Amino acid sequence: MARKSSRKTAKQRAIDSALAVVRERRNGRSSTSGSKAGRGAGGKTKKQLEIERIERWLKRNLPPQGSPEWEALCTECGKCCYDKVWRGSRLMLLKSACGYFDTKTNLCKCYEDRFDNEPLCLPVGAEIMQMGGLPEDCPYVQELPGYRPPLVVDKTIDEI
Ligand code: SF4
Numbered sequence: 001m002a003r004k005s006s007r008k009t010a011k012q013r014a015i016d017s018a019l020a021v022v023r024e025r026r027n028g029r030s031s032t033s034g035s036k037a038g039r040g041a042g043g044k045t046k047k048q049l050e051i052e053r054i055e056r057w058l059k060r061n062l063p064p065q066g067s068p069e070w071e072a073l074c075t076e077c078g079k080c081c082y083d084k085v086w087r088g089s090r091l092m093l094l095k096s097a098c099g100y101f102d103t104k105t106n107l108c109k110c111y112e113d114r115f116d117n118e119p120l121c122l123p124v125g126a127e128i129m130q131m132g133g134l135p136e137d138c139p140y141v142q143e144l145p146g147y148r149p150p151l152v153v154d155k156t157i158d159e160i
């Protein structure tokens with residue numbers, strides 16, 4: 001990719017930040033920081049503890065992940081496939097979408113291979129819920145206590 005300036009744009013910074021999270025996840029770490037700050041009992045970060053809380057809530061309150069009953073909860077609104085960027089500790093949900101998203105059908109064009117094709121694609125589960133990446137009307141998080149949905153922003157990723 002050609003760069004005319006060494007100064008990163010907001011879009012590049014957002015993508016770099018998101019890719020860092022994905023890399024850590026694939027390396028088996030769920031924290032974005034290696035520091036001791038924010039670590040609680042047992043050396044776990046607040047983020048890890050929150051993911052574990054959500055996992056427990058999911059087990060108690062929703063059908064088993066991946067089961068037909070779990071899949072049936074999805075309304076196929078497609079909102080989780082729209083671009084998301086961090087603003088401070090909050091995600092913003094934009095009006096531009098992933099390149100594999102079909103805006104006519106609201107479906108993924110490569111569903112079976114989505115995690116291989118798109119490194120920013122996260123499965124619906126505790127991790128994306130902890131990040132606040134699902135819209136407030138998504139059935140998977142509607143009843144989740146303390147859930148903080150993304151801010152909906154009427155801009156594309158190129159406009160931020
Ligand atoms: S936001 Fe929720 S309901 Fe909508 S497509 Fe994503 S998982 Fe399904």
Ligand code: SF4
Nearest residue numbers: 081098100101108121
């Ligand atoms: S790759 Fe992931 S984010 Fe992109 S359209 Fe498919 S399911 Fe949505």
